[in-house]
Each structure stands twice: as C-alpha cells, then as structure tokens.
Amino acid sequence: MHELAITESMVAAVAEAVGVARVARVRLQVGRLAGVVPQALQFCFEACARGTTLEGAALQIDEIPARGRCRECGAELTMNSFVDTCACGCIEVELMSGQELRITQVEVEVQ
Amino acid sequence: MCATCGCGTTEHVHEHGDGTGHVHEHEHEHEHAHGYEGDYRIVTLEQDVLAKNDRVAARNRALFGARRIAAFNFTSAPGAGKTTLLEALIKQVGGRFPLAVIEGDQETARDADRIRSTGAPVVQINTRTGCHLDAQMVNAAVTALDPPRGALLLIENVGNLVCPALFDLGERAKAVILSVTEGEDKPLKYPHMFRAAGIAILSKVDLLPHLDFDVDECLSNIRRVNPTLRVFQVSTKKGIGLPAFCDYMASQVAMTPA
Numbered sequence: 417m418h419e420l421a422i423t424e425s426m427v428a429a430v431a432e433a434v435g436v437a438r439v440a441r442v443r444l445q446v447g448r449l450a451g452v453v454p455q456a457l458q459f460c461f462e463a464c465a466r467g468t469t470l471e472g473a474a475l476q477i478d479e480i481p482a483r484g485r486c487r488e489c490g491a492e493l494t495m496n497s498f499v500d501t502c503a504c505g506c507i508e509v510e511l512m513s514g515q516e517l518r519i520t521q522v523e524v525e526v527q
Numbered sequence: 528m529c530a531t532c533g534c535g536t537t538e539h540v541h542e543h544g545d546g547t548g549h550v551h552e553h554e555h556e557h558e559h560a561h562g563y564e565g566d567y568r569i570v571t572l573e574q575d576v577l578a579k580n581d582r583v584a585a586r587n588r589a590l591f592g593a594r595r596i597a598a599f600n601f602t603s604a605p606g607a608g609k610t611t612l613l614e615a616l617i618k619q620v621g622g623r624f625p626l627a628v629i630e631g632d633q634e635t636a637r638d639a640d641r642i643r644s645t646g647a648p649v650v651q652i653n654t655r656t657g658c659h660l661d662a663q664m665v666n667a668a669v670t671a672l673d674p675p676r677g678a679l680l681l682i683e684n685v686g687n688l689v690c691p692a693l694f695d696l697g698e699r700a701k702a703v704i705l706s707v708t709e710g711e712d713k714p715l716k717y718p719h720m721f722r723a724a725g726i727a728i729l730s731k732v733d734l735l736p737h738l739d740f741d742v743d744e745c746l747s748n749i750r751r752v753n754p755t756l757r758v759f760q761v762s763t764k765k766g767i768g769l770p771a772f773c774d775y776m777a778s779q780v781a782m783t784p785a
Contacts, residue, residue: 418690451719498718526566
C-alpha cells in the first residue's frame with residue numbers, strides 16, 4: 417500500500433512546484449528495483465490528483481533498468497533482483513542504477 | 528491496490544478526459560494532453576518523490592545527533608516478536624541510560640501499554656489505513672516524547688516487511704527481525720527490507736528443535752541480499768543470545784558521536 421503514500425507525496429510535490437498552473441502531464445522515473453509497482457502508482461494517481469491542479473493529468477512512467485557491477489571481476493550486468501549474481505560466480509554485485517523514484521518533468525498549461 | 532502487498536490489481540483500464548481509454552499494460556505515446564486547450568510548457572523538476580519525507584528524516588537525524596540519541600527502527604512481519612524483543616531489551620538495559628519508545632500500529636494502543644508497564648516512556652502512533660511510519664509521524668512523536676540527551680530511542684514500525692523499507696525516519700539503522708517460524712527464504716522474498724537493514728535479529732531460536740528451519744541457509748540468504756548485515760540469534764523466552772544483542776544496543780548509545 418506504500419504506493420498510495422508515495423503517490424500522495426508526488427502529487428503534493430508537483431502541486432507545490434508549479435503553483436496555480438494546471439498540470440497536463442507528470443513524468444516519473446521508476447527504477448526496476450525501486451520497490452514500487454508502476455501499475456499501482458497509475459492506479460493511485462487519478463484518485464490522489466482529484467481536486468488538485470493535477471486533476472485529469474497524465475502520469476508517464478519511465479521505467480529504468482537496474483544495472484550492477486561485480487565487485488570481483490568488474491563486469492557490468494542488468495539486474496532483475498537484488499540477488500542476481502555475476503556470471504563469474506560472485507554474489508557481491510554493486511547496484512549502479514535501478515532504485516530511482518524521481519519526478520523528472522511536469523507539463524503545465526500556459527495561462 | 529498495492530501489488531507489492533498483494534492486495535489489489537496490477538493492471539487496469541485508464542479512461543482519458545477526451546473519452547478514449549487504454550489498458551496500462553503496454554508502451555504508448557501520448558500525442559496530446561488530456562482535456563486542456565492551449566499551450567503547454569515543460570517544467571524540469573528532477574526531484575525525488577520522497578524528498579519531503581527525506582527532508583523531515585534529515586531533521587530528525589540532526590536532532591538525534593545534537594542530543595546524542597541512538598535511534599533504531601525495528602521492522603518485521605506481524606508476530607515476529609518486535610514488542611517482546613523491546614520489552615526484553617528494556618528490562619536488560621533499563622537504568623543504564625535513558626530510553627524512549629515509539630510504537631507504530633494500524634490500530635490499538637496494546638503495544639504502548641505493554642511498553643509502558645516496563646516503565647519506559649512511550650508514544651503510540653496509529654497509522655489507521657497506513658502500512659508504515661513516515662518521518663513526519665516520528666517527528667511528532669519525538670516532540671511529544673522529548674527524549675533526553677544520550678537516550679536510546681526504539682521505534683517499532685508497523686508489522687510489514689514491504690513498505691517500511693522505503694521510508695527513512697532519521698534512524699541510525701533499521702533493525703529487521705525474522706522469526707524462525709517464518710521460513711529461511713524470507714530475505715530473498717523481501718530483499719528491499721533486508722537490504723535496507725543495518726542489523727538483523729533471528730528471533731524465537733528456542734523453537735528450532737521443533738522446526739525444519741535451516742539456520743545456515745537463512746544466513747546465506749541474508750548474505751546474498753546484504754553481505755555485511757550483522758545477525759543476532761535470539762530467544763527472548765529462553766534468554767538465548769539476549770546479552771549479546773543488549774550489549775550491542777548499549778554500545779550504540781555509548782558510541783553516539785557528540
């Protein structure tokens with residue numbers, strides 16, 4: 417259920433940033449291993465946006481793949497979970513990306 | 528609603544203001560904004576969604592630092608023994624330094640009542656529909672508790688191995704508790720929490736003779752998710768491992784930087 421609290425935070429942050437302007441679209445980066453389900457964000461967004469300057473806006477979610485680097489051999493790999501292991505057999509993979517949860521852009525109506 | 532919690536839908540039909548709709552399963556490009564006429568401008572934000580929570584968490588952390596308070600955020604599935612562990616810890620270390628406790632639950636003040644009977648100051652937070660504590664709730668509770676300099680602050684989060692992983696409360700570390708009745712695969716199933724944790728407690732180890740739980744496999748699973756996580760094996764009922772855990776917590780108070 418944390419997607420609801422996260423969506424509320426996002427709507428509040430956007431509303432605060434754009435002031436009175438009506439919002440047409442919000443672009444969000446969600447990493448593969450951010451611990452957030454994009455579909456659940458979409459589901460919550462409409463309800464959270466109601467009655468705010470974001471009402472009726474589109475939520476565009478850009479999913480960011482997770483990339484890791486092996487601490488042993490230095491190879492880089494795409495990760496689908498925290499426990500993905502390197503082809504060399506090493507289990508210690510440093511996560512370089514994939515935990516993003518960022519509002520990147522907002523499209524607002526020009527008055 | 529939250530697919531992570533298993534309590535809802537993972538896909539749905541989205542209706543646009545202009546009467547069109549689509550199922551959110553596929554990539555699509557929006558050619559237009561919905562229901563608006565006129566021009567649009569792009570505002571670049573580049574802001575973390577949880578920036579507000581993180582700001583309040585930073586404020587909590589600064590307060591804890593200024594007062595030399597060691598704050599720990601205890602998380603686990605419901606019933607793993609968070610409150611029982613805190614009661615045992617309080618009985619062991621009470622009197623050596625000031626204590627303060629924040630209890631988080633959806634409903635009831637049962638846990639706060641249990642802690643209060645140990646003599647430790649406690650504030651209960653009821654999150655109602657909420658599934659985790661956030662930094663603002665903790666900030667309000669800390670204001671009410673007003674823990675003195677050099678205190679150990681124990682924050683018991685809502686019983687949930689999913690959501691609390693994402694919310695920084697300003698604590699020094701998250702302490703995740705896993706009871707041996709839950710199964711050795713839980714670190715792999717809930718990796719976000721075990722990755723976010725600074726220490727782990729394997730609880731109810733007195734039950735091991737009655738279970739098929741493989742401790743080595745569990746420890747190996749923990750290491751796969753978080754190679755440096757320190758694990759305490761504890762039974763509050765039999766007192767197993769309790770001195771080591773309590774000594775560690777006491778050492779955390781002593782080493783709190785000025």
